[in-house]
Amino acid sequence: MRKGFYLLVLVSFIIASCSNDDDGGEVACAENTFFEDSDGDGLGNANESQSACEAPEGFVANSDDNDDTQALANLITASITDVHAPQEGGQGQPISGDFTKFDLDTGQITTSDTDWDIAFRATTIIVNGGVxxxxxxxxxxxxxxxxxxxxGTMSDITSVDTNLFVQDAADILAIPSGSDNGWYNYSGPPLFLITPLPGKILVFRTTEGRYAKVEILSYYEGAPSNPDTTVDASRYFTFNYVYQPNNNVTVF
Structure with a gap:
């Protein structure tokens, strides 16, 4: 009994020592720096800060806001139809032909040499990054x-994992080409169909440093539900995409 009593007293002393300072008061917490978020967009103003144990009301832990007078812009959701991606050659012949460039920040096809994010030629998709x-x-x-x-599905992918981004390289593209390697399956004879792989969402970092997610729906003109390669023209991309227009925001 006596040994148990002394053990209980020792434990109580240790707990008291950890939770109180020498004067019997609360031990001071480790303070962090928090930044004012005037516009309520979850991003803080680097020029207005406070040190505190917990975030004061109206303050956040990051200092990523370039304009603390303007709240976050809404996500942009769009469906893009029939982006034509022609190709010359193939079937054992040298492949050539211009890529069709697309700017995710504007949601438009572009001919710019610099202001493009992704580009299409037949089944190949490249990004404006790498080599x-x-x-x-x-x-x-x-x-x-x-x-x-x-x-996953478009609704499943709610945030960006910035550690996963890769760029085009000499030996492999960021979105790998070939059947079942990237975004599509090629069925071969007798159907010869290109079919988007279900559950594959393409996540992009744009040239402006913002983010978008893309779900390719069809490779055939008019996005027929049951494409027939003897009737439906191929190399026409239809896709849904969601674009995050705010700087330094990685959620959709």
Whole structure:
């Protein structure tokens, strides 16, 4: 009994020592710096800060806001239909032809040499980041765009994992080409169909450093529900995408 009593007293002393200072008061916490978030967008103003144990009301832990007078812009959700991605050659012949460039920040096809994020030629998708593979008519990469493939539905992918982004390289593209390697399956004879792989969402970092997610729906003109390669023209991309227009925001 006596040994148990002394043990209880010792434990009580240790707990009291950890929770109180020498004067019997509360031990001071480790303070952190918090930044004012005047516009309520979850981003703080680097020029207005306070040190505290917990975030004061109206303050946040980051200092990423470039304009603390303007709240976050809404996500942009769009469906893009029939982006034509022609190709010359193939079937054992040299491949050539201009890529169709697309700017995710504007939601438009572009002919700019620099202001593009992704580009299409037949089943190949490239990003404006990394290096060219040296194919004929392939545009030079001038930006810092990147990509990765996430598994799930559009509604499942609610945030960006910035550690997963890769860029085009000489030996492999950020969105790998070939059947079952990236975004599509090629069925071969007798159907010869290109079908988007279910549950594959393409996540992009744009040349402006913002983010978008893309779900490719169809490779055939008009996005027929049951494409027939003897009737429906191919190399027409239809896709849904969600674009995050705010700087330093990684959620959708």
């Amino acid at each position: 060219s593979q040296g194919t004929t008519d392939e545009p030079e990469r001038t930006g810092n765009a990147g990509a990765y493939i996430a598994t």
